[in-house]
Amino acid sequence: MINALSPSLEREVEERSGEKVRLCYQCGKCSTGCLFNFAMDILPHQVMKLVQYGQKERLLSSHTIWICAACETCTARCPNDIDVAGVMDTLRAMALDEGVKPAEKNIPLFHQCFLGNIQATGRISEPILMGSYKTLSGDLASDIGLAVKMLAKGKIKLIPSLVKDRREVRRIFKESKR
Amino acid sequence: MKTYSYYPGCSQLSSAEEYGVSALEVADALGIRLETLPDWNCCGASSAHMTNHLLAVSLPGRNLARARERGGDLVVVCAACYHNLKKAQTEILEDEKLARRVEAVVGADPRFRGRIVHLLDVIAEEVGLEDLVEKVTRPLEGLKPVSYYGCLMVRPRGMITSDDPDNPRLMDDLMTALGAEVKNWSYKTDCCGGSLSLTRTDVVVKLVNRLFEAAEEAGGNCIVVACPMCLANLEMRQREGRLSFKLEHDLPVFFFTEMLGLALGLPGAEEWFTRHLIDPLPLLYGAGLA
Numbered sequence: 001m002i003n004a005l006s007p008s009l010e011r012e013v014e015e016r017s018g019e020k021v022r023l024c025y026q027c028g029k030c031s032t033g034c035l036f037n038f039a040m041d042i043l044p045h046q047v048m049k050l051v052q053y054g055q056k057e058r059l060l061s062s063h064t065i066w067i068c069a070a071c072e073t074c075t076a077r078c079p080n081d082i083d084v085a086g087v088m089d090t091l092r093a094m095a096l097d098e099g100v101k102p103a104e105k106n107i108p109l110f111h112q113c114f115l116g117n118i119q120a121t122g123r124i125s126e127p128i129l130m131g132s133y134k135t136l137s138g139d140l141a142s143d144i145g146l147a148v149k150m151l152a153k154g155k156i157k158l159i160p161s162l163v164k165d166r167r168e169v170r171r172i173f174k175e176s177k178r
Numbered sequence: 179m180k181t182y183s184y185y186p187g188c189s190q191l192s193s194a195e196e197y198g199v200s201a202l203e204v205a206d207a208l209g210i211r212l213e214t215l216p217d218w219n220c221c222g223a224s225s226a227h228m229t230n231h232l233l234a235v236s237l238p239g240r241n242l243a244r245a246r247e248r249g250g251d252l253v254v255v256c257a258a259c260y261h262n263l264k265k266a267q268t269e270i271l272e273d274e275k276l277a278r279r280v281e282a283v284v285g286a287d288p289r290f291r292g293r294i295v296h297l298l299d300v301i302a303e304e305v306g307l308e309d310l311v312e313k314v315t316r317p318l319e320g321l322k323p324v325s326y327y328g329c330l331m332v333r334p335r336g337m338i339t340s341d342d343p344d345n346p347r348l349m350d351d352l353m354t355a356l357g358a359e360v361k362n363w364s365y366k367t368d369c370c371g372g373s374l375s376l377t378r379t380d381v382v383v384k385l386v387n388r389l390f391e392a393a394e395e396a397g398g399n400c401i402v403v404a405c406p407m408c409l410a411n412l413e414m415r416q417r418e419g420r421l422s423f424k425l426e427h428d429l430p431v432f433f434f435t436e437m438l439g440l441a442l443g444l445p446g447a448e449e450w451f452t453r454h455l456i457d458p459l460p461l462l463y464g465a466g467l468a
Binding site: 035076130168169173175 | 193194195223224225230239282329330343367368379385452453454455
């Protein structure tokens with residue numbers, strides 16, 4: 001795939017993440033240990049290389065940046081002490097900031113619903129989170145049986161637990177928007 | 179015994195209520211005083227740090243500001259909350275520029291300098307495993323757990339000093355002290371995929387079933403966890419694997435606090451076990467523990 005280069009990508013990612021991506025020498029430990037490698041289109045060590053090469057478009061539109069679950073196995077094992085999972089966070093945030101169409105539509109949508117729930121009530125409530133995510137993703141059919149079972153076991157509380165001072169929570173969301 | 183501030187975390191009020199309840203009852207039985215942090219908010223879980231760094235530090239930052247006002251140390255039971263609070267604390271204390279930004283966002287001083295500790299560590303430190311053995315009234319004979327720490331508990335790089343990040347042993351030692359026959363396995367810190375459970379169920383089903391397979395191969399008859407996301411994910415996503423995997427995995431999954439409560443003979447323990455999606459009662463009856 002040929003893409004326009006973004007020569008400043010490495011610097012931008014390093015500044016935002018605080019990580020020295022240039023130190024990666026492609027040992028591949030991150031990709032070998034990654035539990036999600038089978039579902040990725042670009043492996044973690046390749047992500048590091050593509051950052052060095054300025055391949056912004058490929059990275060921000062990849063499945064990988066959303067498939068990474070941030071378990072930090074890569075980070076724990078990197079011989080150059082690069083927080084690989086932290087770099088993934090940076091790439092995800094950049095993709096959202098730049099309005100790149102995500103390869104995994106539902107994952108950022110889930111994050112949006114999750115944060116919307118916190119913004120509204122201060123704490124996560126399963127009916128609000130699952131209700132908003134299932135409605136917006138259109139994935140209504142899956143997990144209905146599970147939801148019924150969870151309700152029966154008292155694992156879903158219909159009355160949400162609220163933060164009292166929700167103005168403070170809303171303020172955090174407002175002030176931390178870039 | 180010391181009094182600690184306590185951060186319950188959202189799951190412990192809903193999907194993992196048995197974790198929250200058993201944690202408080204076990205702490206109480208062991209003389210550890212936990213006082214809930216007033217008006218705490220969600221730590222932001224995976225969704226905040228995956229999308230907005232300042233938000234990911236500021237949501238825990240509000241809780242840290244409250245913990246700072248109260249003084250002392252802060253106890254957490256959820257591995258994800260623990261990870262996020264600890265990561266935010268480290269970043270705030272190491273980066274004054276960020277600390278000032280978070281202070282402006284939160285409207286309070288987030289520079290909490292007390293310790294953030296997982297309840298597992300508190301029990302080991304305050305009670306000690308040797309003294310704990312003395313308190314066991316019902317040894318967990320017949321239970322062969324593998325201990326599953328999950329990814330987040332031992333991960334904040336350079337922040338966890340109390341246990342080996344690749345091969346943590348504290349939960350194994352604790353279960354041994356309770357009389358269980360702990361099985362060794364190499365999946366202790368492998369991620370279960372919790373944050374993708376709703377969005378990429380296909381990926382998660384594979385990971386979860388591999389964990390169950392490995393636990394059975396190791397000779398385990400149950401899995402013990404210290405994270406509500408792990409437990410929910412393991413219980414929720416093991417069934418979908420029935421079609422694609424040869425065996426049906428139905429090993430019960432317990433919170434370590436439930437095991438403690440059972441071994442200490444706490445009266446509420448049986449109530450907790452009725453809330454699980456994988457029914458642990460057949461195993462417990464079989465072992466004469468319920």
